[in-house]
Amino acid sequence: MPSIADALRSTLGAAQLDVAQRLASACEELGCQAYIVGGTVRDALLGLPAADLDVTVVSPPDDFPNRVAAFLGARLIMASQFGTAKLEKEGSTLDLVMARSERYRSPGALPDVTAGSLDDDLTRRDFAINAMAASLDAAKWGELVDPHGGRRDLELGLVRALHERSFQDDATRILRAARYASRFGFRLDAETAKQIERSGGYLVSISPDRFKHELERVFEESRVSSAIELLSEWEMLGLTGGDFVYDETSWSGFAEACAVGSSERRLVGWGVFSLCFQTVRSSGIALRWKLDHDASMVSMDALKLRERLRVSDLNNLAPSGQVALLENYSPYAVLAFQLSTRDGTTNDALDEYRTKLTSIRPDLDGHDVIALGVPRGPRVGEALQMLKNARLDRTVESRNDETLLVRQFVTKLDQE
Numbered sequence: 001m002p003s004i005a006d007a008l009r010s011t012l013g014a015a016q017l018d019v020a021q022r023l024a025s026a027c028e029e030l031g032c033q034a035y036i037v038g039g040t041v042r043d044a045l046l047g048l049p050a051a052d053l054d055v056t057v058v059s060p061p062d063d064f065p066n067r068v069a070a071f072l073g074a075r076l077i078m079a080s081q082f083g084t085a086k087l088e089k090e091g092s093t094l095d096l097v098m099a100r101s102e103r104y105r106s107p108g109a110l111p112d113v114t115a116g117s118l119d120d121d122l123t124r125r126d127f128a129i130n131a132m133a134a135s136l137d138a139a140k141w142g143e144l145v146d147p148h149g150g151r152r153d154l155e156l157g158l159v160r161a162l163h164e165r166s167f168q169d170d171a172t173r174i175l176r177a178a179r180y181a182s183r184f185g186f187r188l189d190a191e192t193a194k195q196i197e198r199s200g201g202y203l204v205s206i207s208p209d210r211f212k213h214e215l216e217r218v219f220e221e222s223r224v225s226s227a228i229e230l231l232s233e234w235e236m237l238g239l240t241g242g243d244f245v246y247d248e249t250s251w252s253g254f255a256e257a258c259a260v261g262s263s264e265r266r267l268v269g270w271g272v273f274s275l276c277f278q279t280v281r282s283s284g285i286a287l288r289w290k291l292d293h294d295a296s297m298v299s300m301d302a303l304k305l306r307e308r309l310r311v312s313d314l315n316n317l318a319p320s321g322q323v324a325l326l327e328n329y330s331p332y333a334v335l336a337f338q339l340s341t342r343d344g345t346t347n348d349a350l351d352e353y354r355t356k357l358t359s360i361r362p363d364l365d366g367h368d369v370i371a372l373g374v375p376r377g378p379r380v381g382e383a384l385q386m387l388k389n390a391r392l393d394r395t396v397e398s399r400n401d402e403t404l405l406v407r408q409f410v411t412k413l414d415q416e
């Protein structure tokens with residue numbers, strides 16, 4: 001493994017390095033120390049490009065956020081009572097966190113936070129691989145601080161919690177463990193695996209918001225399928241025993257079909273997740289995790305669609321009938337259901353619906369049908385629907401055919 005100083009130089013972008021170095025000078029001036037921490041150090045040692053620059057400041061003076069912003073000529077966007085601040089300069093943002101110590105009063109509750117030393121700050125973290133720091137001080141630039149053996153774990157490919165109460169304090173770490181294990185192809189340290197086994201019950205103690213947030217981060221992993229498989233093997237995802245069934249095909253299909261970072265990824269993720277539950281009511285997932293409006297719609301529609309297609313076979317319907325049925329459901333839910341279905345002909349019908357049928361429109365529009373004699377009002381909608389169905393079922397194939405059909409419609413109306 002490279003030295004952390006070399007690793008940071010090669011994995012941080014020039015702009016991030018520049019910000020980090022200027023921040024270090026600001027800290028020196030203000031009598032405190034800055035360290036790159038967490039995922040940034042981990043990824044540098046793994047030779048992966050840094051997504052964010054995580055910086056922790058030890059012993060910041062009073063009013064540090066304002067003073068450092070002034071020193072850097074940056075704008076202070078946010079400073080919280082928990083010692084976090086966000087600065088903006090020339091369009092890029094920098095997140096600062098003051099080194100802190102945390103104490104958990106009860107499982108799942110938010111911790112009491114106080115200012116702390118670098119050691120405190122590293123000890124409050126989730127896994128040894130995320131509990132390393134690299135100094136930004138000019139005199140000891142890039143010196144690695146690794147009190148928990150994170151570098152060794154990276155070499156061994158291990159996800160290891162820092163203490164035995166870690167998952168009781170914060171059960172979202174179970175989801176995080178699955179994320180890192182699958183992302184890096186690491187295994188759980190044996191003791192950590194036992195702790196997770198004992199701590200599943202604590203997942204109910206965390207707020208729906210925190211669970212949702214971490215699960216949505218799982219959806220964003222490119223190896224989401226193996227992260228969900230791990231969580232399922234550890235029995236962390238059921239509402240009641242055994243009702244969550246991991247399905248490799250759905251999750252691999254999902255990872256391929258929805259781009260990381262797209263809104264589709266998040267929403268279809270909730271649909272696929274909901275469909276892994278075998279016996280849940282249609283609103284069960286949305287209510288349990290207090291999903292937002294869009295995710296609730298997808299979750300409920302996916303489950304309702306599954307029920308509906310248990311009794312109606314899409315393949316017995318003409319294309320217009322398929323569209324009439326499926327357009328009542330969110331398109332994200334239709335995709336989620338398609339990913340989860342094992343029936344080849346249903347899969348083909350859903351694929352055809354999503355990729356072709358939804359974009360089929362008649363040539364004639366409302367003005368055209370009025371010009372052909374359809375009276376203004378609800379009859380216009382009826383005529384357009386008739387044309388759309390005829391297009392879908394291929395009983396008309398040209399503008400001329402459509403015109404003839406509208407004329408027949410008008411004649412019938414005149415006879416009524």
Ligand code: ATP
Pocket residue numbers: 037038039040051054124125126127130131170172173
């Ligand atoms: P990723 O690459 O997934 O974003 P990251 O390491 O940047 O990984 P973040 O969720 O951004 O992860 O958190 C930043 C750091 O904060 C982590 O590296 C970890 O040290 C710490 N951390 C985050 N969440 C927790 C938690 N629930 N418990 C303890 N430490 C945490």
